[in-house]
Amino acid sequence: MxxxxxxxxxxxxxxxxxxxxxxxxxxxxxxxxxxxxxxxxxxxxxxxxxxxxxxxxxxxxxxxxxxxxxxxxxxxxxxxxxxxxxxxxxxxxxxxxxxxxxxxxxxxxxxxxxxxxxxxxxxxTTPPEQATPLMPPLLFDVLDACPVTRTWTAPGRPAEPDLAGLRDRALLLVGFVTALRRSELAALDVAHLSDHPNGLVLSIARSKTNQTGEHAELVVAPHGTHPARSPVAALQAWMAAADITDGPVFRPVSKGNRPLPRRLHPESINTLVQNAIARAGIDPRPYSAHSLRAGFVTHAHLRGASDRAIAHQTRHRSLATIGTYVRIHQAWDDNAATQLGL
Missing domain, CATH: 1.10.150.130 (Tyrosine recombinase, N-terminal domain)
Structure with a gap:
């Protein structure tokens, strides 16, 4: 040589x-x-x-x-x-x-x-840029802005459920509740979904921290208390309307409102999240697909979940990493500056 x-x-x-x-x-x-x-x-x-x-x-x-x-x-x-x-x-x-x-x-x-x-x-060296968390109530505004019905100018073709809108709702809710990375959302197959009385269990064959797939990582998607905000219901509605029974879960939708057989590219998921945010009249530039994962961590922390419980879902190996998502909100916890009476 x-x-x-x-x-x-x-x-x-x-x-x-x-x-x-x-x-x-x-x-x-x-x-x-x-x-x-x-x-x-x-x-x-x-x-x-x-x-x-x-x-x-x-x-x-x-x-x-x-x-x-x-x-x-x-x-x-x-x-x-x-x-x-x-x-x-x-x-x-x-x-x-x-x-x-x-x-x-x-x-x-x-x-x-x-x-x-x-x-x-x-x-x-500068502090790493963190994705702006996408979480309730802003997340609900983004969900509400997802299109529901697809209408046509061609005569004789009736209105149809908007498949892209159904997919985006499922993508946003599943991405938020499961805290999956965009590559993991793109790689999700129907075979990775298992029914459970409490919702769904998702088996992640490979991830950033488990690249050889030596053991599947499990995350859960609960039914939720509000039907309109249930990740399970949103996912089932998308898969039923798109007639998806095997293969990739999240797929592109054609201009003719038909699901394509291939899976979404991870970068496309980033674009879809930003487009959904823009439809709600919000500047999408601070947000990315990672905003769903960051939103889960931040919202769960604000709701009182422990770092260990959060890491159980996000699969972070270090609890210190959880703190990078919530440090801005934690700065106000038990801080004397809020008690000065000014």
Missing amino acids: DVAGPVNRPHRDTDPSVIVADDSLTATEARYVTAARAANTMRGYRSDWAEFTTWCTTTNTASLPAEAAAITGYLTTLAERGAKVGTMSRRLSAIKFAHTVHDLPDPTTNARVLAVWEGIRRTH
Whole structure:
């Protein structure tokens, strides 16, 4: 394997997961190699690696193998351009991964890289941006704004239940009550749903914290006390109207008000949540699909749930992480500033 000088082979520059000796892999081995990393992780690696190799091309610098000076120069450029520390950390991970799968030494552990990186972190680290929680009563306004009926200008076609509106109501309520990540909502299949006297039990085969699927993670969706706000009722209404009996639960809806057989992309879920918020006359920019998960944590805390009970549903491994969602509301708890009588 040639490791000297700049490497500009297109397949390496566009995909860090390609193994040099991949021609020797059997079809089964190649399939397992593809499955070695989550799809979202690989998409991130490809995007970040492409950014690095583009910078290397413009500076006439080798990307694979990369010298320590190239990496520190790249990091410095990013920092001067105002890139976030989290973004730069992801780029380093992609560089490390590309070298690992090509059996090359990891250049990110070089003393020069470590020193520059530590300085950047100390200089540029800022508190992470948190998604604005979407929770009652605002959540109820967003639900009420979901369209119910689809009417047509073509003569002879009667009004129909608006499938996109039914899907969005189910997506919002299930996403809020189960605190699922958008990737988990997108991956949800009918086979993952189990009936229970209290509602539904959802089996999450893989997640951010359980990527190998060694054990299924369980979350619950209670019936709820208000039928119009029941995640179970909303999900059943959507699946019945769309005639979904197997396969993906959440799907795109065509312009002709017909469900499509494929699952929603995680980024599409983000867009759907923002569109639903905009329909309620609310600025959607502070919100994302993660606002449902953040809304669950914050609302449950305000309702008196313990951090341990919240983590039981969100599947957070660290209870300290729960506090990052509710710290703004906790700042008012038992605070003498509220007792000054001013």
